[in-house]
Amino acid sequence: MAQPGSSHPLLDAVRNGASGTELQEIDLPTRFRAAFTRKDEVGIFEGQTDKDVRRSLHVDEVEMPELAPDECVVAVMSAAINFNTVWSAIFEPVPTFAFLEKFGRQGWYGARHDLPYHILGSDGSGVVVRTGEGVRNWKVGDKVVLSPFFVDEEDHGSYDDGMMSESQLAWGFETNFGSLGEYCIVKANQLIRKPKHLTWEEAGSNILCAATAYRMLVGSHGARMKQGDVVLIWGATGGLGSYATQLVRNGGGIPVAVVSSAEKAEIVRSQGCEHIIDRSQLNLGEEGLRHPKAGRVLGEAIRSLVGEDPGIVFEYLGRETFGASVYVAKRGGKIVTCGSSTGYRHEYDNRFLWMRLKSIIGSHGFNYHEAVEINRLISLGMVHPTLSKVYDLDEAGEATRAVQTNQHVGKVAVLCGATGEGQGVDDPAMRERIGEDNLNRFRR
Structure with missing residues (x-):
């Protein structure tokens, strides 16, 4: 087992700012340190209510995989924790080893991923240290951030929209060799230029959540927000909501942020959001937002702030909030959803959907173009990181636990x-x- 703080000549050279030529001349290590789950531990949480990810996430040495022609090796300077890391570490809703086994049946390319351990992580920043023989537009020494969507460019669906490809996968969740390690393996079409004004930890914590919010609100496949739209944003200080608030304000919309405490309300207010609802102050009773009348209470709170119902509801919480989301959207409004962190089975009164001509838009991830577009906004200083806390690699379990138990705001690196x-x-x-x-707004 490698000792914390141990290094390799290549990693040392990256840290010291070596040129691409110098990096190319240093041998790639055969092993490196990474955070991973183990296949032989699937089932360790059965019958338990507290599925503590610190038990299932391990940091140790792993083998450097063989590189495919369209791939690159990136020396990861910083990664970020997303909720898919939590799902992977609790082996739910299905163990991610099932994804690796399925991928492994696709021949040599996928078989490399089907291992007894799974290196997690779907966000990161670093330096390219090797390129496959088929990579044309990237070179050793390039400083990059990483897009987490793994798309087969030979799948015809990817030429309309990468997310419509039947073979698209979430890197570091449905594939191996993710960002939570000293090195990772990515396809060349996952690389994006690093914003020059950001630190490694700031740059490596944006793309998954920021680009997801971009597709939901701004891109041509989501709600297509326009100037003046009132947008209700659930969890406005979370990974997704913290970027959604910025995108709505930048695009001339009117964000109405839902938070769970006065402290979180202050963070959103500092982003320039005027209209904030502290849901802990709503009189909702024991059933909370799932009460049939919760939508009415929430709708009154929204109208008291902005004088009208929201044209767009930014949804990712799922079971707890979805009924209220459908109710409060205005006639012809849109509920755009990308997840269900409080439960997948939603209940809502369908009369308020069909009779008021509302739409539910399913939005999953983002394509490469959308990832590049949101990174451009970050590079221009129009959208800012929402990083709140930074951990060391040895503390990957603690970092994931913070997200699992919602003891964080924004992003964790x-x-x-x-x-x-x-x-x-x-x-x-x-x-x-x-x-x-x-x-550093979220770190104060």
């Missing part, structure tokens, strides 16, 4: 190759113009 916070900034002048208050 894990330093993998970076030796400390604050590294990786290439444009300090731009950073100064944007201001540390904007970049």
Whole structure:
């Protein structure tokens, strides 16, 4: 087992800013440290109410896999925890080893992924240290952030929209070799230029949530928000909601943020959101937002703030909130959903959907173009990171536990190759113009 803080000449060279030529001349290590789950531990949480991910997430050495022609090896400087890391670590709704086994049946390319361990992580930043022989547009030494959607460019569906490809997968969740390690393996069409004014941990914590929110609200496949739209945002200080609030404001919409405490309300207010509902102050009774009359109470609160019902409801909480979301949307309004973190089986009164001509839009992930577009906004300083806390790789279990138990706001990062916070900034002048208050709002 590698000791915490141990290194390899290649990783040291990346940390020291070596050129691409210098990196190419250093041998790739045969093993590296990463955070992973183990196939022989599937089932350890059966019958337990507290499925503590610190029991199932391990940090140890793993084998460096063979590189395919369309892939790159990236030295990961920082990764981020998303809720799919929690699902992987509790082996629900299905153990992710089932995904790896299925992928493994697709020949050599997929068989590399079918291992007795699963390296997790779907967000990250780092430096390209090897490219496959078929990679044309990227080179060793490039500083990148990573898009988590793994799309087969030979699948015809990907040419309409990458998310319509039947073979698309969530990297680090439905594939192996994710970002929670000193190195990761990605396809070349997962690479995006790193924003120069951000640190490694800031840059590596954005894409999954920010691009998901972009597709839901702004892209041509979601709600297609326009100026003046009132948008109800559930969980406005969460990973998704924290970017949704920024996108609505930037696009001329009117965000109505739902939070669960006065402290979280203050964070949203500091983002420039004027209209905030603290759901802990709503008189909803024991059933909470699932009570049949909860939608009426919430609707009155929204109208008291903005004078009308929301045209768009930004949904990802699922069972607890979905009935209220359908109710409060205005006639002809849209409920755009990308998840169900409180439960997959939703109940709502269908009369309020069909008789008022509302629409439910299913939105999953994002395509490569949408990932590049949101990263452009981040690179321009128009959208800011929402990072709140940073852990070391050895603390990957603790970081995931913080997300599992909702003891966080915004995003949580894990330093993998970076030796400390604050590294990786290439444009300090731009950073100064944007201001540390904007970049560190969720860390105050």
